[in-house]
Amino acid sequence: MASSKTSSKVVNRTSGLASHSNLAPTENGPDRQNKYNSEDILQWSKHVEQIKAEVIEQVKAQMSEVLDKVLTDSLQSFSQSARSSAVENTQQQTDEKPRRHRMQDGKVFVARQSILDELFEISHIQTIYHMFVAALFLFIISTLAVDYIDQGRLVLDFDLFFYAFGQLGVVIWAWFIMFGYTLLGPYHILRQWRELHSNYQWKMPISIATSIVLLAAEMSVLGYFPVYVVLHYQLPTASRFIVILEQIRFLMKSYSFIREMVVAVHRAKSKKDEVARFPSLYSYLYFLFCPTLIYRETYPRNPYIRWNYVRRNFAMILGSLFYLYFILVRLCIPVYMNKSNQPFSRRTLVLAVFHSTLPGMLILLLGFFAFLHCWLNAFAEMLRFADRMFYKDWWNSTSFANYYRTWNIVVHDWLYYYAYQDFIWLLGHRLRSVATLSVFAVSAFVHEYAFTMGFGFFYPVMFCLFAIIGVVFNFTLHDKRKSPVWNIIMWTCLFIGQGVQVCLYCLEWNAQVQCPRTGTGFWELVTPRSWTCNYTG
Numbered sequence: 001m002a003s004s005k006t007s008s009k010v011v012n013r014t015s016g017l018a019s020h021s022n023l024a025p026t027e028n029g030p031d032r033q034n035k036y037n038s039e040d041i042l043q044w045s046k047h048v049e050q051i052k053a054e055v056i057e058q059v060k061a062q063m064s065e066v067l068d069k070v071l072t073d074s075l076q077s078f079s080q081s082a083r084s085s086a087v088e089n090t091q092q093q094t095d096e097k098p099r100r101h102r103m104q105d106g107k108v109f110v111a112r113q114s115i116l117d118e119l120f121e122i123s124h125i126q127t128i129y130h131m132f133v134a135a136l137f138l139f140i141i142s143t144l145a146v147d148y149i150d151q152g153r154l155v156l157d158f159d160l161f162f163y164a165f166g167q168l169g170v171v172i173w174a175w176f177i178m179f180g181y182t183l184l185g186p187y188h189i190l191r192q193w194r195e196l197h198s199n200y201q202w203k204m205p206i207s208i209a210t211s212i213v214l215l216a217a218e219m220s221v222l223g224y225f226p227v228y229v230v231l232h233y234q235l236p237t238a239s240r241f242i243v244i245l246e247q248i249r250f251l252m253k254s255y256s257f258i259r260e261m262v263v264a265v266h267r268a269k270s271k272k273d274e275v276a277r278f279p280s281l282y283s284y285l286y287f288l289f290c291p292t293l294i295y296r297e298t299y300p301r302n303p304y305i306r307w308n309y310v311r312r313n314f315a316m317i318l319g320s321l322f323y324l325y326f327i328l329v330r331l332c333i334p335v336y337m338n339k340s341n342q343p344f345s346r347r348t349l350v351l352a353v354f355h356s357t358l359p360g361m362l363i364l365l366l367g368f369f370a371f372l373h374c375w376l377n378a379f380a381e382m383l384r385f386a387d388r389m390f391y392k393d394w395w396n397s398t399s400f401a402n403y404y405r406t407w408n409i410v411v412h413d414w415l416y417y418y419a420y421q422d423f424i425w426l427l428g429h430r431l432r433s434v435a436t437l438s439v440f441a442v443s444a445f446v447h448e449y450a451f452t453m454g455f456g457f458f459y460p461v462m463f464c465l466f467a468i469i470g471v472v473f474n475f476t477l478h479d480k481r482k483s484p485v486w487n488i489i490m491w492t493c494l495f496i497g498q499g500v501q502v503c504l505y506c507l508e509w510n511a512q513v514q515c516p517r518t519g520t521g522f523w524e525l526v527t528p529r530s531w532t533c534n535y536t537g
Helices: 002-026 030-096 115-119 123-151 159-164 168-199 203-232 237-270 281-289 307-336 346-355 357-382 400-406 409-427 429-455 461-476 484-514 522-526
Strands: none
Touching: 115 357, 123 307, 159 237, 159 307, 168 203, 168 237, 168 281, 203 237, 237 281, 237 409, 237 429, 307 346, 307 357, 307 484, 346 357, 346 484, 357 484, 400 409, 400 461, 400 484, 409 429, 429 461, 429 484, 461 484
């Protein structure tokens, strides 16, 4: 603006000077004309010098303003970076302190969307989703075509579904018993302990007696009872997994509540003026259904429920189940039925592993999408639970260490805060590697327990993948691997690992059917039948 004003001044003064010089030659005589010409030149020179001085002053003022703004912005950014570095240094120093000085730290819940919900707003990502839906339609059409060619009629046989989800009545009443205890048992036991702990001096005997009662109740109702139901009623596979996974979920939920309440009571004890306020039963009931394993008395909540979003997620869960059914029927069962009546050889085993990579990877993606995205988001929406970070962008991981942290945030948070950090608090920061190994051991044991009880036979595939291969990959393919090549390596390992899992479990399932056990001895139960069964189909 200043330069434009200067230009207008220059134009006005120049035009005025030009008009004056045009009038000068009209006067009589050459001497008088030369006189006016010299005066015009002098006046023009004065005007030019004056304009030059004004332009220089205005340019200096503008440059001064620009430099002041640049210096101010740079100083602000420098101060912000200094503050952030100071905060990081403070956090690092805080992390180095013993955990007993920061027992109140933990997961912070904030309102945020799931990553896939954000990505599905992009048309390109929607197209990938549409491709998977089209593949489901292709499975249905191919199944109908094969049935029509073989049987002469259009048949969609869902006997496998009805078998897998059989005896749902037993599952329902067993679930209500586990839920009823988890809701009322730990809550009232801890409430009574808190009152006795605050009013009586014999705190140590009271705490020991409460721990014994609570441990006995947990092991009876959430430990022994689900196993008894699964084995006594001989539940089919899907029903077994429902009971066992709910058993594990209730155990992790109740442990989180017990752990947080014990810490709150001891924290209040250290501050003599405070009294530990016991939470309401409603907040604990809400925690049992909300999609997190970390107990808080309050969580960020959304203002309303999007019922269309809930219905859409349940519809996608149902579609994922049908997807899984067609993968098993069209891609897995025909391979392992071994209709050629030829025994499995090393060549057949290798071919079966690589044949299982595609269905294995599809099963992994379906399990992630159906449970970690659709199921958890559906319950979060119905409960107006606002923190939807149930996973991160694990598909972009260039290391298995990052993949393990981002694949399942819900379980990872529980393992991190209640296994890893508590282990470090008890044994010190020098044993971080031991703490990491303990987390892998717990995860491997729980996964193997779930698969053993779900399938009805012991085959330590999951334990070996987590406790051995997972540990090796975690320390070798670590976070320093940043190249995109490592993302390709990670996906290659996932494909092979899923192929191995699907192949070995399908082989063992078929061997259990072809060569049933004849005894009940220990080695008879823990030895995989596929190692000794020479069936021919």
